[in-house]
Amino acid sequence: MITTSGLTKSFDLDGGSILALAPLDHRIEKGAFVSIVGPSGCGKSTFLRLIAGLEDASGGTIELDTGSAKRPVGFVFQDAVLLPWKTVRDNIRFPLDTAGVRRDEGNRIVSELIELVGLSGFEDALPKQLSGGMRQRAAIARALSDDPPILLMDEPFSAVDLLTRETLNDELLRIWQRTGKTILLVTHSVEEAAYLGSEVMVMSPRPGRLKKTYTVDLPHPRGEATKLDPAYHQLVAELRQDMRETE
Amino acid sequence: MMSRFRPVFEYGVALALLTVAWWYASGPMGIPKYLLPSPQSTVSTLWDSLVSGELWPHLWFTVRNILLGLGIGSVAGIAVAYLLYKMPRLSTFLDGPLVVFQTAPKIALAPLFVVWFGLGLTAKIVLIVSLVFFPVLMGALAGFRSIDSRMHDLAKLLKLNPFSLFWRIDLMAALPGIFVGLKIGAVQALVGAILAEWISGSDGLGYLMTFASATYKTPLLFGAVLLTSLLGIALHGLLGVIEGRLLSWKVQDGR
């Protein structure tokens, strides 16, 4: 579904150039849920931006096998990036409006999503009136609104309190299972990575590269039982160890 | 709520003080009528000419020219600013000349505009447009250049066409900057409109001033000046209302 071969990215930085991503060969199957962990600056955001086509590769190729989808990827940015002049509802509608979706159809989708991310009652609020976590949830709803086959999420829950975060994790798993989307999610939490992923990519810095990938075969649907599963704890411990080594 | 009435209140106090000083100077202080007519005679002259209908065409002429000039000048200013923003190479060439044009005293060029465009409407509109164009251009350019690049990531992701990109993102994001320019431009437009009417023609509040002073109709002169000031305040207030509507997302809530 997503195949990268020899994918590299370097940035020019006052005269010099820094390698943000060393050649990366990887294949992500359709319908996978890939968690990506790694220390700050190891190129996680860069990897997602390359897949989304927001950044041009310095070398190598990316293939997205998404057929005829006009907008193959939805993206949840590290900061929400809502349009400040639009209400929550209109921000979530934005992808639909610009795709020419019928108004009543759009309204139906948007109210479902608002319910889903728990923003009921804030439909008409402006982004400046929301907390960081609420903005982030609006951004998640926006990324889902035009139903892209690939969903890229860059630390989507970093500004959300623990309880909401767990709720959103479970919602995300449910959406994933229901829709069969391919999801890539960057996180700093190894627990979250293990809990959500069907696969975990561990990256290491200077230069950013893929250190290891784990296939996670914890059973689905996941829930409180998963968090008691010894296999889960084993994976979390291994990931934590990997992270320590990358420092 | 208080903050909405505050400007009205401030204008009111300033106007009242001015009127009292004026009344005192023309009355008790004894400045002769042909130099300084009393507020009462000014207002009654103004009132008479409003009622008789002879003032309306002049007022409308000036207002229309201002609105026309503001409209053309700001559309052109925003368009050129967007062009320069989209083509940084072009702007490295044009930034220098633009500063020269911007600082050039357009008012001083007014007679030249008359030579070039004749005594009619064209020269007047050209002058107003030239006065509005530059502040709006500069404000819009600053607005466009301060757009959060992450909004363009969003636009790229959604594969917005250039038209949508402009209307749905760039123009909206640049509105605060555009309004800074527009407010300066509006004051300039009023000055330009009056000046253009001094120079030529027989319409407008500016013409009324030259006519009144040439015929020593001082109350009429004062009336025209008063009306022009009120026009300026109205223009300012109108822009404030529009800005409040369009930029409510920008201003902090008064909480």
Ligand SMILES: Nc1ncnc2c1ncn2[C@@H]1O[C@H](COP(=O)(O)OP(=O)(O)OP(=O)(O)O)[C@@H](O)[C@H]1O
């Ligand atoms: N636009 C840019 N210009 C120059 N260098 C950049 C740019 N974007 C990223 N980099 C560099 O590329 C490297 C990887 O950055 P990236 O943002 O992908 O890291 P990250 O893994 O997402 O970090 P974090 O967890 O802190 O978000 C960093 O060293 C960063 O300095």
Ligand SMILES: [Mg+2]
């Ligand atoms: Mg990042």
